[in-house]
Amino acid sequence: MTKYSLEEKDSFIVLGIGTELKSDYTDYAGINKEKADFWEAVKQDGSLDTLKGVAENDYIFAVNEAVNNKMMYYAGVMTDASLPEATRVIQFPKGEYLVVKGEGKTADELSNTLTGIAFGQVLPEAQHIAYVGGPNATVEMGERNGLVFGEMWIPVVRK
Template sequence: MKNYTLEEKDSFTVFGIGTELESDYTDSAGINKEKADFWAAVKQDGRLDTLKAIATNDYIFAVNEAVNNKMMHYAGVMTEAEASVTGETRVIQFPKGEYLVVKGEGKTADELSNKLTSIAFGQVLPEAKNFAYVGGPNATVEMGQRNGLVFGEMWIPVVKK
């Protein structure tokens, strides 16, 4: 069963509030806990609502990006504005080009993100013969809810091998 597609996307911009992930990149349990703690904080303190208020659509982005040799994680939205929020903010440019798209659903946004990340980086990319991820920002995109589940996609820019 093919659990992904390759899609051409126009460039787009995400405005995000970020945190540096301190766990080693191979420590998925540590990374997942840091991300869950970060999301709980931005939901509780209202920063996520501030982002949603300037969004051009209903998508919520969980962006991973290496910035200045730091592993960063952002809560973000597509927007043409910037919000005044506390924390490290960044305008994240996603390039025009081909993207690996993995679709899925989970009971929570965290479960969705963890599941899509595991499929993309644990299964699809290691087995890919025609394309590769060469860095740059990647994102889990929470697109909505249906039948009591959160659904969305993971978008990873790739190049042909």
């Protein structure tokens, strides 16, 4: 089994700029392309830099959330501030989180790797916890030795 941990986290808020993912939830290539195109757009138009300007820390969040039966995806930062260009204030609940750590050559690779490990390996194999919905996020925490490192945070409950 892949190495993971369970961590208790206080509730926190991520301010995000988002997009609706239109690909079928089983179309991983389509979803990954939509996510990559979205990140390119928020970097190019300056909105990611605007978010970073109000952030409490250096973490960059890639948040997945189901809203009104739509698959939403956000670039975000941890903050209590608000911005006119932000599309959502995402409330993460206090509680236990599945945390999977990893690294990748790019932020996209990190996110895709952690998502695959968390949802493809850890959650199906872990008999004592379950993901019951709510926002989950890949958290880009920095660079080390030429690689982007970070964690996937998924709220879980004990079975």
